Amino acid sequence: MNPLWVKCWHRIRTVLTKEISDHLRDKRSMILSLIFPLMAPLTVALLLNFVAGANIEGSDGRVRALGAAVSGRAFAPKLIEYLKTNQISFVDAPENREEREALVSNGIHPFVLVIPQSAAGRELYQVELITDRTNPKSIAGSAEVMRTISAYSRIEAERQVTSIGLSDRIVTPITVAQINVGRAPNSAYLFYNMVPSLVLFMVFMGAVYLTIDTSVGERERGSLEPLLTVPVARWELLLGKSLAALLFTGLIVAINLAAFRASLVWAVAGAEGMASPPSIGTFVGMYLVAVPLMALAVSIQMTIATLSRSAKEAQIYLGLLPIIPLVPGIILVFSPVNVGIIQSSVPIFGQLTLFLALIGERDFSFLHILLSGFSTLVAAALVFWLATRLFSREKMVFGT
Amino acid sequence: MIEVKNLHKSFAEIHAINDLSFEARNGQILGLIGHNGAGKTTTFRIVAGLLKPDKGHTAVDGFDCRSERLEAQRRLGILPDVRGLYPRLTGREHILYYGRLHGLAGEALERRVDELIDRLGMGDFAHRRCKGYSRGQELKVALARALVHKPQNMIFDEPTNGLDVTSSRNVHELIREMRDQGRSIIISSHIMSEVSRLCDHLVIMADGALLMQGSPEELLRRTGRATLEDIFLAASATGKEAAE
Numbered sequence: 001m002n003p004l005w006v007k008c009w010h011r012i013r014t015v016l017t018k019e020i021s022d023h024l025r026d027k028r029s030m031i032l033s034l035i036f037p038l039m040a041p042l043t044v045a046l047l048l049n050f051v052a053g054a055n056i057e058g059s060d061g062r063v064r065a066l067g068a069a070v071s072g073r074a075f076a077p078k079l080i081e082y083l084k085t086n087q088i089s090f091v092d093a094p095e096n097r098e099e100r101e102a103l104v105s106n107g108i109h110p111f112v113l114v115i116p117q118s119a120a121g122r123e124l125y126q127v128e129l130i131t132d133r134t135n136p137k138s139i140a141g142s143a144e145v146m147r148t149i150s151a152y153s154r155i156e157a158e159r160q161v162t163s164i165g166l167s168d169r170i171v172t173p174i175t176v177a178q179i180n181v182g183r184a185p186n187s188a189y190l191f192y193n194m195v196p197s198l199v200l201f202m203v204f205m206g207a208v209y210l211t212i213d214t215s216v217g218e219r220e221r222g223s224l225e226p227l228l229t230v231p232v233a234r235w236e237l238l239l240g241k242s243l244a245a246l247l248f249t250g251l252i253v254a255i256n257l258a259a260f261r262a263s264l265v266w267a268v269a270g271a272e273g274m275a276s277p278p279s280i281g282t283f284v285g286m287y288l289v290a291v292p293l294m295a296l297a298v299s300i301q302m303t304i305a306t307l308s309r310s311a312k313e314a315q316i317y318l319g320l321l322p323i324i325p326l327v328p329g330i331i332l333v334f335s336p337v338n339v340g341i342i343q344s345s346v347p348i349f350g351q352l353t354l355f356l357a358l359i360g361e362r363d364f365s366f367l368h369i370l371l372s373g374f375s376t377l378v379a380a381a382l383v384f385w386l387a388t389r390l391f392s393r394e395k396m397v398f399g400t
Numbered sequence: 401m402i403e404v405k406n407l408h409k410s411f412a413e414i415h416a417i418n419d420l421s422f423e424a425r426n427g428q429i430l431g432l433i434g435h436n437g438a439g440k441t442t443t444f445r446i447v448a449g450l451l452k453p454d455k456g457h458t459a460v461d462g463f464d465c466r467s468e469r470l471e472a473q474r475r476l477g478i479l480p481d482v483r484g485l486y487p488r489l490t491g492r493e494h495i496l497y498y499g500r501l502h503g504l505a506g507e508a509l510e511r512r513v514d515e516l517i518d519r520l521g522m523g524d525f526a527h528r529r530c531k532g533y534s535r536g537q538e539l540k541v542a543l544a545r546a547l548v549h550k551p552q553n554m555i556f557d558e559p560t561n562g563l564d565v566t567s568s569r570n571v572h573e574l575i576r577e578m579r580d581q582g583r584s585i586i587i588s589s590h591i592m593s594e595v596s597r598l599c600d601h602l603v604i605m606a607d608g609a610l611l612m613q614g615s616p617e618e619l620l621r622r623t624g625r626a627t628l629e630d631i632f633l634a635a636s637a638t639g640k641e642a643a644e
Contacts (some may be wrong), residue, residue, distance in 0.1 A: 007503065014500040018489070025488040026531075222484035226545065229448045229480075230501040231473040397450050 011232050015240025020247065023343040029209055033248070037206070037256035040198040045263030048191040052271030067095035068141060071100060072115035079115070082152045104130045110138040110375055112364070113145065123160065141246070186275040188268060189360075190237055195260050195278075196286070196355030197251065200325035203290055204297045206252035207245040208321070211301040212314045212354060214241040215391075225397055235388040238306075242298050242384065249294045257283045282358045289354045289369065292376035296347055299383035300324075306390040328352050344368045401426050401545075402447060402553050403477075407456035409442055409608075416442045417453070418608040424553070429575060429585045431599035433628075439478075439577040440588045441481060444555050448478050459482050459586075460553050474502070477551035481558050483542040487531035491522055491541040493529070495548050502549035516544040521570060535562030536568035543571065554578060556587040560594060572598060592629040602628075604635045611635050 024030060070090035073080050080090070093100050093112045100112045112130040119125035129145065132138040158168035218224040227237065264277035301318055308314035328349040344350045350372025357364040390396070402424040409417040424430040432440050445451045449459045449469040458465040460472040478482045485494060486504050495516060499509045517526045520540045525533065530541065546554070559575065560568040575598060579585055589595050595602065596616050603613045612619060612635075616628060625631045 010503070010505070011501060014497065018486075018497050020494075021493075022486055022488050142489065166506050222482035222487075223486055224484070225445075225480050225482060226478065226542070228450055228496075229473060229476070229478045230498060231470040231503075232501050233470070394451050397445065 001325055003196045008233075008236060011236045012240045012243070015232075015237055019244035020295070023210055023213070023244070023248070029077050032254060033207075033209065033252060037202055037252045038259045040335065041256065041259035041263040044191055044194055044198070044260070045267040048188060048264065048267040049271075051187055051191075052268050052274045067091075067110050067137075068145065069100075069103065069109040069111075070113045070115065071095060072117065073120070075115045075117055075120040076127070078079075079127075079149070079152055082155075083145070083148055084375055085193070086148045086151075088148060101130055102206075104132050107135060110135060111142040111145070123156065129340045136257075140316075155184045164304075187271070188275040188277075191267075192264070192275075192278060192359050193356070195264075195359055196352055197261070197325070197329045199256060199290065199323045199355065200284060200293075200329070200352060202230070202256045203249065203293050204300075204325055205318075206256075206294075207248040207298065208301055208315075208318045210248050210296065211241075211245045211305050212311050215302060215305040216308050217311045219396065221251065228397065234238070234392045238384070238388050238391050239301065242302050245298045245301065246294055250291070250296060253290055253294065254287060257287055257346060278359050278361075285358050288357055289351050289358070289372070292373045292380065293348065293351050294378040296383065297321075299380045303383055303387040303390060306387050306396065324348065325352070328372065330354070341371060344371040345375040347372070347379045350375065401461060402430075402555075403457070403459045404443065404447070405457045407443065407458065408454045409439075409451065410448060410454055416608050417446070417456075418606070420608065420610050422603045422610065423615055424584045424586045426552075426578060426584045427582045428600045429579050429587060429598050431595045431602045432586055432588045432605065433437060433595060433602055433635070435632075435634055437607075438605040440605060441557065442608075444478065444480070444588070445559060445585075447472075447555065448476065449473055474549070475552045476514065477546040477549065477554045479539075479543055479546045479554075479556045479559055481561075483538045483608070485530040485533070485538055485541055488529055489521035490529055491526040491533070491537070491544070492517065494541050495526075495544045498545040499548040504549060512548060512550075513544075516547060519570075519574065520544055521567065535568055536564060539563060540567070551583070553584045554586070556585065558589055559587055560589070560591065562596075568594075592627065592632060596628045604631065606635050 007177065035116060068088065068090050069092065071093040073090065073092065083089070091109075093103065093109065093114075100114065103109045104112055106386065111132070114128040116125070116127070117144040119127070126148070129142050131142045154171060161170055162168050187212065218227070228234075261283045262276065268274040268277060300321065304317045304321070305314045308317060325348050328346070329352060331349075332352065343353065344367070350368065354364060354368060354372060356362075404423070405421050407417050407420040408415075420439070420443060422430070432443065434440050441450065446453050447460065447465055448464050449472060452466055456581075461475045463471040467474045478519065489497070492513060495513045496509065499505075499512065504512065517523055520543060522537075522540050522544065525537050526541075530538065533541070539559075543556075543559065546556075554575075556575070560571050563571060572594070575585060575587070579600075587595070587598065599616060601613065602616055602619055604611045604619070612622070614622065619631055620626075620628070623634070625633050625634065
């Protein structure tokens with residue numbers, strides 16, 4: 001190795017080691033920064049656990065209508081039997097209408113099926129479904145009951161038309177055969193799909209406090225001025241500080257991903273019908289994909305902190321930084337795009353689409369990984385160069 | 401040797417330095433004197449490579465402080481008026497950090513750090529974190545940090561501010577010792593007794609410009625004043641008049 005590079009690395013490592021040991025000693029900040037990445041995983045896991053506990057999906061992926069009540073069971077025994085064979089069973093509801101409605105509005109039963117006496121012995125009749133549209137269990141369960149009753153109604157109609165010699169196709173002239181190329185629907189996926197955006201948030205917020213403290217914070221303490229009088233190039237000082245921030249970001253994102261995996265496993269443990277969380281391999285893959293993005297995030301943080309006149313100002317600007325990764329997420333939600341070479345090469349966007357592919361167990365190309373990583377590292381280097389230019393300004397000494 | 405030639409520096413509308421020239425020779429202690437805002441710290445910052453002059457030239461041992469900044473900084477030790485310590489590092493770690501940044505390492509660095517701790521009487525607190533240090537203790541750490549690489553040229557901004565009598569005397573001895581070793585030293589101080597005891601040459605500034613320079617005896621003779629304090633007060637008044 002070139003002795004010049006050895007000397008450079010010696011200086012960069014000196015700054016890096018100092019910043020790490022300095023910040024490891026700041027126990028309060030360290031504890032808070034290690035708790036911070038646990039917050040989102042715990043929140044998502046608690047919500048998922050609540051949904052899993054509600055247990056509205058069966059192992060076949062169909063929504064269950066548990067706790068449903070029926071009034072007038074005896075007036076349509078065939079319908080009740082059909083619903084039972086479709087795993088929808090009922091407890092008896094009171095005869096009084098007000099009492100039935102109160103049971104639903106108080107959440108004791110998610111909904112009540114009311115079969116009127118006029119349905120007895122008839123082929124054409126109407127049933128009522130008392131629901132509460134503010135209760136998710138009521139919405140999901142009653143929708144499943146309505147689908148099942150519609151299926152029963154179609155079977156009955158087909159039976160009646162064939163009994164008079166007509167084709168049963170008259171009842172349903174157009175039929176749809178749905179072919180799902182994705183995974184079987186499962187409400188757990190909704191929660192698993194939240195992970196990429198939340199991990200991106202952590203990438204951009206993980207070591208913000210350290211970046212502020214080592215740049216504008218150092219100026220406010222008065223320790224920057226003597227530091228700038230040592231014979232070390234500004235880019236070496238800034239690289240040492242940035243590498244310290246990068247290591248902390250790496251640690252915090254690793255904790256975040258590990259916490260997601262552990263808490264999601266806990267959330268669905270023993271819950272029937274909930275899809276298993278993404279594998280450990282998926283989370284390791286996400287971490288590796290996120291590494292170039294961490295470099296970009298730290299470069300952006302360092303640039304903003306170097307531009308800020310005070311630590312307080314830097315906190316305000318850097319608090320807004322996670323909006324950046326939100327933009328591609330919103331684009332993907334409202335306008336899903338095919339990920340080609342150009343899209344893969346857009347920093348943040350490339351990583352987010354890879355995250356979603358990993359979480360969704362979809363195929364992606366090695367070129368996608370290569371392009372997103374390379375373009376993001378180039379962007380990180382450019383932003384770091386800008387930060388170095390800003391760090392070399394006279395204003396860096398005074399902060400005005 | 402530290403050279404300052406025809407130096408100019410402005411901040412927006414304010415002329416901080418206006419055609420300032422002087423030389424701090426090897427084996428000499430130069431006192432840079434002036435009222436608050438006279439431009440002393442700005443001059444130090446230009447020599448230290450922190451600020452770019454609008455016009456003029458500064459050099460340390462012949463190395464231009466702007467175009468050959470790193471070479472100039474290698475030959476310079478600075479004690480700034482703001483000590484700027486890291487509260488979670490010990491005094492010893494501060495000296496080691498700066499030593500490593502100056503390219504020192506291993507046993508040689510450890511020996512140098514021990515020598516400075518001993519020389520500046522820091523043994524009682526050097527292993528403690530800096531949070532809670534007295535001003536005198538902070539100053540000693542900053543001083544040791546500036547001296548760790550045995551620079552040929554030194555700038556001391558208020559070198560005994562906050563020190564007790566014994567420690568001040570220690571620092572004075574150290575500065576004289578460095579002068580006797582042939583080093584070039586600039587000090588800035590508001591304690592005129594310190595300036596008269598230590599300095600071989602004085603540069604008196606007002607409003608960024610040079611008012612007069614010479615040895616203390618020469619200045620007393622030229623101005624007809626009894627003490628340096630009288631000269632300083634007269635210089636401050638002159639500066640204010642000029643400003644008005």
